Amino acid sequence: MKRAIVIVIDSMGIGAMKDCEDYGDTLECNTLCNVAKAVNGLNAPYFYKLGLGNLGNIKGVAENPGAIAQYGIMKETSKGKDTTTGHWEMMGLILDKPFKVYPKGFPDKIINKFIKETGCKGILANYPASGTKVIEDFHIEHSKTKFPIIYTSADSVFQIAVDIDVIPLETLYEWCKTARSILTDEYNVSRVIARPYHLVDGKPVRIGAKRRDYSVEPFKDSALDIILKNNGSVLGIGKIEDIFVGKGISHAVHTSGNKEGLELTLKAIKNELNLNELKTKKYDINNFDKQFIFTNLVDTDMLYGHRNDYKGYARAIEEIDSYIPLFIEAMSDDDLLIFTADHGCDPTTKGTDHTREQVPILIYSKNIKSGKLPNIDTFSYISNRVLDWLNIKIF
Numbered sequence: 518m519k520r521a522i523v524i525v526i527d528s529m530g531i532g533a534m535k536d537c538e539d540y541g542d543t544l545e546c547n548t549l550c551n552v553a554k555a556v557n558g559l560n561a562p563y564f565y566k567l568g569l570g571n572l573g574n575i576k577g578v579a580e581n582p583g584a585i586a587q588y589g590i591m592k593e594t595s596k597g598k599d600t601t602t603g604h605w606e607m608m609g610l611i612l613d614k615p616f617k618v619y620p621k622g623f624p625d626k627i628i629n630k631f632i633k634e635t636g637c638k639g640i641l642a643n644y645p646a647s648g649t650k651v652i653e654d655f656h657i658e659h660s661k662t663k664f665p666i667i668y669t670s671a672d673s674v675f676q677i678a679v680d681i682d683v684i685p686l687e688t689l690y691e692w693c694k695t696a697r698s699i700l701t702d703e704y705n706v707s708r709v710i711a712r713p714y715h716l717v718d719g720k721p722v723r724i725g726a727k728r729r730d731y732s733v734e735p736f737k738d739s740a741l742d743i744i745l746k747n748n749g750s751v752l753g754i755g756k757i758e759d760i761f762v763g764k765g766i767s768h769a770v771h772t773s774g775n776k777e778g779l780e781l782t783l784k785a786i787k788n789e790l791n792l793n794e795l796k797t798k799k800y801d802i803n804n805f806d807k808q809f810i811f812t813n814l815v816d817t818d819m820l821y822g823h824r825n826d827y828k829g830y831a832r833a834i835e836e837i838d839s840y841i842p843l844f845i846e847a848m849s850d851d852d853l854l855i856f857t858a859d860h861g862c863d864p865t866t867k868g869t870d871h872t873r874e875q876v877p878i879l880i881y882s883k884n885i886k887s888g889k890l891p892n893i894d895t896f897s898y899i900s901n902r903v904l905d906w907l908n909i910k911i912f
Contacts, residue, residue, distance in 0.1 A: 518851060519851045520786075520807070520808045520809070520853070521808075521810070521855070521903040522782070522810040522812070523855045524812045524856050525604065525812065525814065526856065526857070527815045527822075527858065527859060528859065528861055528862035529876070530546070530547070530860060530861025530862070531548065531550065531877045532547045532550070533547065533873065533875075534593065536873065537874070539873075541870075542598075542872045542873050546872040547573070547861075547863065548861040548863040548864070550573050550575055550576075551827070551863055551864075552827045552830045552831050553577055553578065553831070554576050554865075555827040555831075556828055558576040559577035559578055561577065561838040562838065563838045563841035564838050565578050566841075567585060568584025568585070568587075568588035568887070571588050572589070584888075585881065586879045586887055587878075587885065587886075587888055587889075587890050588878070588879050588888075589890030589893055590875050590893065591857070591877075591878050591895070591898060592893065592894050593606060593875070594897070595611050595612040595615075597616060597673075597707075598860045598861070598871045598874075599674075599860065600672075600707075600730075600860070601673075601732050601733070602616070602707070602859075603860045604760045604813070605739065605761075607857070607859070607896045607897065607900060608739035608761075608765075609739050609897045609901075610735055610737065611895070615673070616705055617673055617704060618669070618672065619645075619706075621644070622645070623643055627699065627700070627704060631699060634699065635692045635695050637663075639662060639664040641655045641659055641662070641664045641666045641667065642667055642668045643668065644668060645671065646668040647824070648678065648823070649723065651668045651678065652678050652712075652714050652721040652723070653721055656721045659678075659680060660683055663684060665677050665678065665684065665689075670823075670869070673706050674709070674710055675696050675700055675708070676712050680713075680715060680716065680721065681715055681727075682715055682716070686713055690729060693709045693710070696731075701733065706733070707732065708759075709731040710728065711729040712728060713727045725815075726772070728756075730756050732761070732762050735761060735762070735764050739765055740765075740903060741761060741764070741766060744765070744807070745767055745800060747807070747909045748805055749802075749805050749907060749909070750768060750792070750802045750807075750808050750809070751768070752766075752767070752768040752790075752795065752809070752811065753768070753770075753812075754781050754812040755772045755813035755815060756815060757812070757813050758797065764799070767797060767799075768792050768795040768796055768802070770790075772815075774815070774820075775814045775816040775833055775836060778813070778815075779836070779837065781812075782840075782844070783844060785810050786810070786847040807908070809903060809907070813859075814837060816833050818871075822862025822863070822869075824864070825864045826864055830864050845881065850883050850884050853880065854880070855879065855881075855899060855903075856877070857876055857877065857899060858876040860872070860873070861874030876896070878890065878893065880902065882906075
């Protein structure tokens with residue numbers, strides 16, 4: 518059975534796009550290279566083998582003339598620098614208009630409608646903020662009032678944080694669904710994000726495994742839908758199901774972080790997952806003859822990029838590197854493995870938000886010739902390669 522595996526290392530950009538200043542970024546943004554420099558070199562021997570060091574000055578990852586993978590850099594065609602835009606473009610959906618951002622917080626018209634429709638009676642914060650700091654700042658008031666903590670960032674997100682010992686998790690999810698229904702059309706918000714937390718030793722700590730992303734629904738069929746229509750299955754690992762609102766996803770499993778995502782991906786490659794337990798409600802795919810495994814590894818972005826933690830970012834890259842030989846050993850001749858990213862989030866530069874960057878792409882199979890890829894002007898190159906590998910012809 519032909520299989521394609523795409524692993525997105527969330528936010529691991531590799532150099533500013535020419536239009537980055539239009540998005541409030543500087544030409545010095547380069548998540549991967551700057552992280553490597555900041556820690557005085559990455560320990561990533563298997564990314565070296567794949568050829569990652571051939572893509573730029575990545576301290577600790579040298580150039581490798583004998584790279585075993587195809588390697589290149591992709592530019593983004595769509596307008597934006599967020600998770601949804603990046604992943605959608607990978608699957609062939611190009612946005613010519615960016616999602617709206619709210620650098621001064623959300624206007625009263627949105628907030629008042631949210632309060633009325635949820636019945637929450639009030640909200641806290643409502644400004645761009647670090648997720649960890651905003652819950653520290655408002656936790657006591659949240660506990661007293663039971664008002665949700667609402668915040669955004671430089672990206673198009675409406676984030677709702679609650680202590681699940683104060684507001685039930687199910688209520689948080691319902692509030693997010695209500696916000697999602699409001700934030701369409703003229704408001705054009707990319708994602709509503711549920712940010713549950715609880716107290717650990719008296720300190721607010723977010724619960725990553727129970728985070729949920731409520732994205733706007735894709736405006737047309739993507740490569741995922743095409744795979745399903747051609748007797749294939751699509752397994753989303755991590756927040757993939759949320760990014761596509763379940764559209765084109767036949768099987769899905771959420772993760773608490775990179776370690777779990779890497780382990781689940783390895784089990785998927787080894788055919789050790791019980792797919793019957795992972796079926797989504799939208800589809801009933803059984804006797805498929807091809808498979809697409811689509812993984813998002815979020816820690817690089819969520820835990821380290823947004824928190825300016827370049828040391829943690831480097832450790833996350835090195836952890837991913839340690840799984841590469843396990844993936845390769847488990848792969849058959851009919852498997853294609855792709856590593857890439859969806860945008861940047863340079864933890865070494867001023868600010869805590871995504872950066873408008875190019876992304877690396879590494880493509881490995883036991884049956885393809887290695888070497889440098891030509892210039893790639895769109896992330897949609899990935900969907901083209903995946904469909905071609907799975908022998909799906911769309912023209």
